[in-house]
Structure formats: structure tokens, C-alpha cells
Amino acid sequence: MDARAQADAILDAVDKSGRLYRDSIPMIASENIISPLVAKAVNSDLHGRYAEGLPGKRYYQGCDDFDTIENIGIESAKRVFNCQFANIQSISGTVSNMAALKALAKPGDTITAVSTADGGHISHARMGAVGVRGLNVVTYPWDEERMEPDIDAACEIIRQTKPEIALFGQSVFLFPTPLQEIADAAHEVGAKVMYDGAHVLGLIAGGQFQDPLREGADVMTGSSHKTFPGSQGGFMLSNSDDEKFQRKLNNSIFPGTCSSYHLHHVAGKAVALAEFEAFGVDYARDIIANAKALGTALAEEGFDVIAEDRGYTASHQILTRHGGIDSGAGLRAAATLEDAGIITNMNMLPGDTKAMTGPSGLRLGVPELTRVGMGTDEMKDVARFFARALIAAEDPASVKKDVADFKSNYQTVKYCFEEGPAYPNLD
Numbered sequence: 355m356d357a358r359a360q361a362d363a364i365l366d367a368v369d370k371s372g373r374l375y376r377d378s379i380p381m382i383a384s385e386n387i388i389s390p391l392v393a394k395a396v397n398s399d400l401h402g403r404y405a406e407g408l409p410g411k412r413y414y415q416g417c418d419d420f421d422t423i424e425n426i427g428i429e430s431a432k433r434v435f436n437c438q439f440a441n442i443q444s445i446s447g448t449v450s451n452m453a454a455l456k457a458l459a460k461p462g463d464t465i466t467a468v469s470t471a472d473g474g475h476i477s478h479a480r481m482g483a484v485g486v487r488g489l490n491v492v493t494y495p496w497d498e499e500r501m502e503p504d505i506d507a508a509c510e511i512i513r514q515t516k517p518e519i520a521l522f523g524q525s526v527f528l529f530p531t532p533l534q535e536i537a538d539a540a541h542e543v544g545a546k547v548m549y550d551g552a553h554v555l556g557l558i559a560g561g562q563f564q565d566p567l568r569e570g571a572d573v574m575t576g577s578s579h580k581t582f583p584g585s586q587g588g589f590m591l592s593n594s595d596d597e598k599f600q601r602k603l604n605n606s607i608f609p610g611t612c613s614s615y616h617l618h619h620v621a622g623k624a625v626a627l628a629e630f631e632a633f634g635v636d637y638a639r640d641i642i643a644n645a646k647a648l649g650t651a652l653a654e655e656g657f658d659v660i661a662e663d664r665g666y667t668a669s670h671q672i673l674t675r676h677g678g679i680d681s682g683a684g685l686r687a688a689a690t691l692e693d694a695g696i697i698t699n700m701n702m703l704p705g706d707t708k709a710m711t712g713p714s715g716l717r718l719g720v721p722e723l724t725r726v727g728m729g730t731d732e733m734k735d736v737a738r739f740f741a742r743a744l745i746a747a748e749d750p751a752s753v754k755k756d757v758a759d760f761k762s763n764y765q766t767v768k769y770c771f772e773e774g775p776a777y778p779n780l781d
């Protein structure tokens with residue numbers, strides 16, 4: 355392939371990927387789409403610019419306009435998350451975590467966290483950011499019935515371990531963490547409480563999930579592009595008014611873990627924050643209503659939905675079981691659904707041990723479906739497509755045609771100032 359053909363092949367695939375999502379039912383729980391105004395900020399000259407430091411304290415000239423952007427964004431983040439401190443520079447949730455781990459602990463220290471098998475994120479583990487920082491990790495015992503840390507056992511672990519950081523939050527996140535109960539035990543032994551809200555920041559900001567900064571969290575980190583519907587990046591938030599602590603948090607982002615911090619994404623986050631101030635409560639409420647409705651509809655179609663006793667979910671996610679422990683049934687279900695035009699991911703369920711071949715479940719998210727205007731009635735239609743593909747075992751190609759027809763009615767981004775194409779710039 356000559357060089358020009360390579361570039362064309364890439365741009366063709368970019369287009370094809372866009373059409374795939376436009377014509378399908380995208381249900382990856384961490385994913386979302388951005389509004390037209392956020393896209394405008396992202397696709398701007400800011401892409402190539404640098405502004406190390408903080409507003410008003412820069413190392414380069416030419417930053418006055420960007421100072422305006424970042425200042426508005428910081429103040430908006432403080433309102434949206436109801437807190438005294440916000441840093442909106444981090445380029446991802448993982449970088450926010452690396453920065454917080456740097457601010458709150460030093461190499462050789464110990465932290466407590468949710469294990470990856472129970473839904474903790476890879477950045478909470480030795481093979482991720484925790485290991486990069488040279489920290490030891492002790493995991494909480496897990497309550498498989500309630501799908502949350504076992505409160506008494508977690509308090510016990512914290513009292514024994516005396517960690518520097520007690521870290522909470524997951525990537526598989528059905529129910530709020532019982533943070534208040536456990537944070538007291540952590541503070542008793544001098545630990546800082548860190549809450550990783552990567553998946554659920556949009557629900558928290560909308561006041562619909564839990565309120566970690568008032569339930570004992572000293573620092574809250576997270577991604578800006580999952581349930582929070584902004585451009586790619588991260589947030590670092592705290593309700594501390596201690597200037598020394600705030601300086602430490604800012605320094606952990608720059609110079610700690612970022613140099614260029616993707617100014618176009620910061621502008622996108624700031625626009626998304628403004629839109630969230632106007633539409634966020636409705637958006638978060640509708641997402642959770644849809645997730646609950648999808649759980650009910652899938653159960654009615656005959657699927658085994660996890661946590662039936664707790665109403666399936668209190669977040670944007672639900673989990674389904676498709677076979678026995680380590681059966682790999684989730685892997686096969688995800689592949690069949692993809693052929694039928696439904697994009698999901700396999701997920702380990704309690705007991706599963708093999709992450710690549712063994713998962714018996716699926717993790718399903720509804721943020722993107724909600725954002726293109728689907729409501730609780732449409733969740734029944736979605737469940738029907740699942741049943742046709744996985745229970746009736748209909749030819750996936752014929753399901754896929756009907757999925758594309760259905761999806762053609764949901765092509766506009768909602769919950770934003772200027773509604774527009776959800777999947778723009780496609781040939």
C-alpha cells in the first residue's frame with residue numbers, strides 16, 4: 355500500500371466505524387456521544403496549543419483566551435459537583451487516578467480497593483496505575499448478593515491494614531457504594547478516602563446516584579466522557595478548602611502527570627459542563643429510568659438479569675448472565691449480538707476467573723441510547739431485539755436489518771443547547 359492509500363484506508367475505516375454506530379444499538383456502558391457545541395470546541399485550533407500551568411500563571415504567551423475557557427470551566431465544575439475545588443485538565447480518568455495516587459500516597463505505601471474481578475478498574479490494581487506508583491493494594495471482601503463491598507468486612511480490612519488511601523468505585527457499578535459507613539473507618543486510621551466516579555460522574559452531577567464528596571470522600575476522580583457527556587478527559591474534585599491540599603492536587607496533574615493537557619478537550623469539557631447545568635438533572639434521571647426499564651424488560655423476555663432483588667440497578671448499567679461460571683457464554687452472546695447490530699461487552703460475573711475466555715455475563719449501558727432520545731418504551735423494543743437474537747436464535751442478519759430501521763429514528767443528540775446529528779460527518 356502506498357502512503358496515500360494508507361491514509362485513505364484509515365479514513366475509510368473511520369467512516370465505516372461511524373456508520374456502524376449510527377446504524378446499531380450501542381450499549382457499551384463507558385461510552386457516550388458529544389453534543390454539536392462540544393464537538394465544535396473539540397474540533398478547533400486549540401487542538402495544537404499549549405498552556406502549562408494554571409489560568410493566570412502560564413509558561414507560554416498567547417493563553418489569555420484559554421484562561422477564560424478554563425476559568426469558566428473550573429467554576430462550572432465546582433457548581434455542577436457542588437465542591438470547593440476542581441481541576442479539569444487531566445487527559446483521562448486513568449491520569450486523574452495516577453495524579454490522585456501521587457498526591458495522596460508515596461511509593462511503598464498501601465491502599466485498599468475493589469478487586470478487578472469484582473468490578474474495580476485496572477488503574478486500581480498492581481498491573482495498572484497503583485503499580486506504576488509503587489503502591490501495595492489490599493482488596494475489600496465483596497458482597498455478591500448486594501453487588502457492593504461487604505461493609506463490615508471492608509471496615510475490618512481498613513482497620514487492620516491502616517492504608518494511606520481507601521479507594522472506592524468500580525467499572526461494573528450497579529449500586530452506590532455504602533461510602534458513609536466505610537469512610538469513618540478509613541478516617542479513624544488516618545487514611546484519605548478516594549472515590550473513582552469515572553463511570554457514574556454524570557449520575558452524581560445530576561444528583562441521581564450518590565454524593566461522595568458529602569459522604570466522606572476527600573477526593574473524587576473520574577472520566578469526563580462516560581455518563582458525564584463531555585469530550586475525552588478527566589476531572590479531579592474535592593470539597594477541601596485547604597489551600598495547601600488544593601495546591602498538592604493541582605501539582606499532581608501538572609507537572610505531575612500531564613504536560614500538554616489537550617486544550618480542545620478542556621474547552622469541550624467546559625461546554626459540556628455548561629450544558630449539564632441546563633439539562634443534567636433530566637439527563638441523569640432518564641438514564642437511570644431507562645436502565646431499570648431495560649432490566650425489567652429483559653427479565654420479562656426470559657433473561658437472567660443480575661440483582662433482581664435490588665431492582666436490577668440504580669445506575670446506567672445492568673448485568674445479564676448467559677451461562678454457568680467460566681462458561682464463556684457472555685463472550686458468545688456478545689459476538690451474536692454484534693452480528694445482530696447490538697454492541698455490548700462480555701463481563702465477568704461473581705465466580706468467573708478467566709477474563710478473556712470465561713466471562714458468563716454481559717454488561718449493558720444505556721447512556722448513548724438515552725442521549726439519542728430513547729425512553730422506557732424503547733427499552734422494551736431493545737429487549738425484544740435481544741430475545742430475537744439470543745433466545746429465538748433468529749438469523750442475526752435479519753435482526754440487524756430491523757435494528758438499523760429502528761435506529762434510524764434516533765439520530766439526534768438531546769440534552770444540549772443545539773440538538774444536531776448524533777453521528778456527524780459521515781459519507
Ligand SMILES: *Cc1c(COP(=O)(O)O)cnc(C)c1O
Nearest residue numbers: 446447448475524525552553577
Ligand atoms: C473507565 C474507568 C477509568 C479510566 O478512565 P479512562 O478515562 O478510560 O482512562 C478509571 N476508573 C474507572 C472505575 C473506570 O471505569
